[in-house]
Amino acid sequence: MSRIAIKTRQKRQVIDLTDRINEVIRQQNVSDGLCHVFVLHTTAAISVADLDPGTDLDYLEALAALIPDLDYRHPHDPEHTPDHILAMLIGPSLSIPVEARQLVLGTWQRVILLEFDGPRERQLVLSFLK
């Protein structure tokens, strides 16, 4: 099990984790199996996506427009509720195959962290399974 920290710089942001995870895989000398990525927060999520220029902003705008503008009860900050719901919809975790000491991904797939309530330092747990 490895922990990595990712600094985010905006309220909402898409961050490419692929190279960072591959670096941990090489350091840990993981040859084949699965890499499990888990983010330890309720307003951030893990996914894969095509990161053609501009698409990160497309994703963030579409996701923002998705969540209905209701009168939320959240005790500290009701405006915070859509961040939680987006994190739940995308999900906090992903498992990706590993082969020959790197992630097995499609041509356009990048592993991403979706920040919905930054800027913050986000903690991720990487686990490797055979």
Next chain:
Amino acid sequence: MSRIAIKTRQKRQVIDLTDRINEVIRQQNVSDGLCHVFVLHTTAAISVADLDPGTDLDYLEALAALIPDLDYRHPHDPEHTPDHILAMLIGPSLSIPVEARQLVLGTWQRVILLEFDGPRERQLVLSFLK
């Protein structure tokens, strides 16, 4: 592999599974690895969330408002279709790291069952991996 049953009490409900899963982890004497949670139903889902008071109702209302009100074909009960779509969007399964015989979670993260068509008894399968 362990199976647990969870009784839900409302049509839509958020149920905190964290203590129940940690209890199984201790009983099974799982020290480190991953805990995989899988719900055996198509109108319930597994996620993690902050469960500050009132947020469960926020999540359920936002999710209900998300699904478009179309003229669905579902043969037995077309009003049932949004329950299925929410279950698909959140997902039936989650893997969570385990360390020192308990789930590794962030400060605000609770593992939750989302019931979209209760009340029912829901079956979950827990698998442990090293």
Next chain:
Amino acid sequence: MSRIAIKTRQKRQVIDLTDRINEVIRQQNVSDGLCHVFVLHTTAAISVADLDPGTDLDYLEALAALIPDLDYRHPHDPEHTPDHILAMLIGPSLSIPVEARQLVLGTWQRVILLEFDGPRERQLVLSFLK
């Protein structure tokens, strides 16, 4: 690790993978553990669903109506952006318990591939874990 290819026939389509995955499980002689399914594309997703007649079209219509119609930036094809966002919301991957050489699923659960930008040949990676 096994790779399988699935031919899709429509722009958007739900394809039942259950029998195909069970066949690989039997061929690989996997007795118990987890089966991890990962699709190597950014406009397709993996989930489980009830496939009562007509429900596949219900799911696809509801999902299409979910994504807001914004002025997307995607450099090659902005109309393509909703396909990416749906793939991200459903997710590229799923782990399912295996027992006695077959997937452990609820009565109504089928493992599905959701095609959002077909027709294409889609590549999937299956990994088996104990």
